[in-house]
Amino acid sequence: MNLRVVLFTSFSAIAATCGVAMADVTASTATDPNARIAPRVSSLLGAERKFVGSVGAEHLGKVAEPFIDKSGAIARIRPEPRPVTYSRKFLSKLPKATGGADLRCLAEALYFEARGESVKGQFAVAEVILNRVDHPLYPDSVCGVVNQGxxxxxxxxxxxxxxxxxxxxxxxxxxxxxxxxxxLMIDGSERRLTKGATHYHTTAVNPKWNKAFPKTAKIGSHIFYRQAVPQRFAKR
Incomplete structure (x- = not known):
């Protein structure tokens, strides 16, 4: 893509999101291949800086908010998640999964904790692990949650x-x-099975902690529970 177009797209997208007029922001349409690129790039960057400065921190914060994780770091922008069907046939049509440490940790947890469950049951266990990642009382990575303790x-x-x-x-x-x-789950597929569950146990046991949390679902041989977010962590 033409560099001029890339730069223009970046701040035009912000303008569209924020509802800010771009009357004072223009990009050169010169196409002369012999023209020196440096002055054009400099001009575009200057226009972009001027525009961003005119938007204001509040508008920029609204644009950036979806891409900032709970630690404040910039999160990776993910593609639209693939719709999921809870069946082996659906999974068999997907390419072999590859990824980093969190994918391996979650895959191993599903293998050792839930491989005897149905596909739906394995998705449910994955939801629990990712719900813990999002919960303030647990580590903020998949591997951290799986290996806690x-x-x-x-x-x-x-x-x-x-x-x-x-x-x-x-x-x-x-x-x-x-x-x-x-x-699928790490890439953002919807968590619709366990209603925010953070705990589960098999029907073969009856741990004491299950009296402390509301039950949210029963899938296969697992019963699921949700631990509330303590008031001190609640958003004001």
Whole structure:
């Protein structure tokens, strides 16, 4: 794309979002290939700075807000999430999932915690982990949530990380399915199964903590619960 167009697009998009007129912001339409590019770039940058300065911090904050994560860092802009169907057939049509550490941590958690569940049940467990990432009482990364308490016998949040058994992936197809689920969820697929759940347990156990949180769903052999955000973290 022409550099002139890139620069113009960046501040015209802000103008459209903020509802600010661009009467004083113009870009050269010169197409002479022999013209020196430096003066043109300088002129465009100057116009962009002038325009951004005229918008004001409040408007710019509204534009930037969706792309700032809870730590204040600039978040990666993600593509529109793919619509999800909770079936193996749907997953089989997706390409092999690739990604960074968080995808691997979530895929492993689904494999060791929920590979015996239905596809829907595995999506539900993924929701719990990502809901914790968003919750102020838990780590703010997938790997941080999955490995919280790891190394302390029976003090971890996810049993497989502290049960003393080697974490060996022997069912590659099951892992690959979990990785596809992990990618879909990390990429922003809607969390519509567990109503914001942050905890779950199997129907085979009855832990004491389940009396403290409201039950939100039962999917397969898992029962889900939601931990409220403490008042001190509530938005004013």
């Amino acid at each position: 790891t190394g302390r016998k029976w003090q971890c949040q996810f049993t497989y990380t502290c049960d003393g058994l080697a974490e060996v992936i022997r069912e590659r197809r099951a892992y690959d399915r979990g990785a596809k689920i992990a990618k």
